[in-house]
Amino acid sequence: xxxxxxxxxxxxxxxxxxxxxxxxxxxxxxxxxxxxxxxxxxxxxxxxxxxxxxxxxxxxxxxxxxxxxxxxxxxxx
Numbered sequence: 001x002x003x004x005x006x007x008x009x010x011x012x013x014x015x016x017x018x019x020x021x022x023x024x025x026x027x028x029x030x031x032x033x034x035x036x037x038x039x040x041x042x043x044x045x046x047x048x049x050x051x052x053x054x055x056x057x058x059x060x061x062x063x064x065x066x067x068x069x070x071x072x073x074x075x076x077x
Contacts, residue, residue: 002034004064028068035061 009027042057 004067024071028072031061031064031068035065 038057038061042054042060045057046054
């Protein structure tokens with residue numbers, strides 16, 4: 001949810017300024033870093049045999065990271 005809100009705020013800021021590419025890069029980088037940190041927490045939960053938390057934490061960053069990849073592809077390809 002937080003990743004979605006961050007992406008919406010970043011896209012809104014990007015479309016209201018002329019420097020769209022820098023905002024897209026900043027939000028995508030933030031999304032990748034936070035997604036990686038949450039995935040690392042999910043992996044740690046998996047190793048501790050906490051299956052419910054592991055499933056939640058490993059699935060949590062999927063949508064924001066996919067949104068980032070799609071927007072980066074559309075923007076730069």
